[in-house]
Amino acid sequence: MPQTIAFTKGHGTGNDFVIVPDPDGALDLTDDQVAVLCDRRFGIGGDGILRVVRADAIEEGRELAASTSSGAFEWFMDYRNADGSKAEMCGNGVRVFVRYLVDVGWADVDGAPLAIGTRAGVKTVTRSNGILGEKGFEVDLGAFTVDESEVLVRTRGGGAPRPGVGIDVGNPHVVVALPDETELEGLDLAAQPLLQPEPPLGANVEFVVPSDPLVREGVGSIRMRVFERGVGETLSCGTGVAAAALAVRHWAGPAAPDHWVVEVPGGTLGVRMPQVGDERHVLLSGPATLVYTGEVTLA
Structure with a gap:
């Protein structure tokens, strides 16, 4: 049966994403579905998909929580490339992910840095005016x-x-x-x-x-x-x-x-x-x- 889902379109300096809220981890998007959603002619269009899911509702989030010493985190960024493949991390994506969480009232970034789970580990995000004074967010990508x-x-x-x-x-x-x-x-x-x-x-x-x-x-x-x-x-x-x-x-x-x-x-x-x-x-x-x-x- 066809399934109707909600989405939000967002971008960070033109790097654009289809944001799919799925807090309870109910969705199981196939690679083909991701690719169609990201298609700029036959779908919504985007460089990738950001599935917004609670960490305890996705296996990768549970595994990360069990293995990390970075502290508690509620949300996991399930990032998929436009071809459907999974990616470890997305620097523009995590800022857009946090913007969505804050705007819908699911998280607060003003009181303390917000921890987000990713396939590259836990990343912390804060509000920032940036080096250029632009309003936005800053993400600590960690060691390199x-x-x-x-x-x-x-x-x-x-x-x-x-x-x-x-x-x-x-x-x-x-x-x-x-x-x-x-x-x-x-x-x-x-x-x-x-x-x-x-x-x-x-x-x-x-x-x-x-x-x-x-x-x-x-x-x-x-x-x-x-x-x-x-x-x-x-x-x-x-x-x-x-x-x-x-x-x-x-x-x-x-x-x-x-x-x-x-x-x-x-x-x-x-x-x-x-x-x-x-x-x-x-x-x-x-x-x-x-x-x-x-x-x-x-x-």
Whole structure:
């Protein structure tokens, strides 16, 4: 029997999502259903789906709660890419997820940081004016790793492959530096970039160009485009923004700043890398917008 469900459309700097409230975990969306909902011609349209489910109503949430020492969390972000595949984390998505929880009255982020369960662990979110003063949210993506083993990246029509650096911020990325904005704007990202060697779980691929000057008043600045695995090119990728800033900071050396602004086709996001205990974390800040709500019948 066809099933009618409620949804909300939201986005973070143009990285858009179909938000599906399912607090009790009653829905079991197939990969095909997710793909149709995200289809921009035959469905609602989006880069992915955010299923809003209580942690104790989804197996991955229960397992995370049993294994983590990060404290209690009520909500789990079941994020699926536009092709239906599961993803570990989404930096823009978690801010939109929190915006939804706050707007419908299911959570409060003003009294204390809000903990959200994800497949990449528990992430804490606070209200933030961001590096640029924009109103929105900031998410602590946690610790990160830099893999200096070289990955070669080839794009369609892009000539010789370019070296990239692996950055893991809870999900995998490969970041490639380009010499100028002309090459960045001319990239053909309609086809998936080829990685050699191919990471076991694939990777999002970011292409970055440093601003001139790279650092102004203690804040670094770069431009970026991204191809997201399971989606394609998107207007923005939150974890990709964090990965790109981390890669450029890594290349720039120990004198590089810990605060960055990253321009993507959908807007601008802030990144900072504070010391948290014995680890350095990466935090992402930016806006989160809810656009409209409706109902859709699943075939």
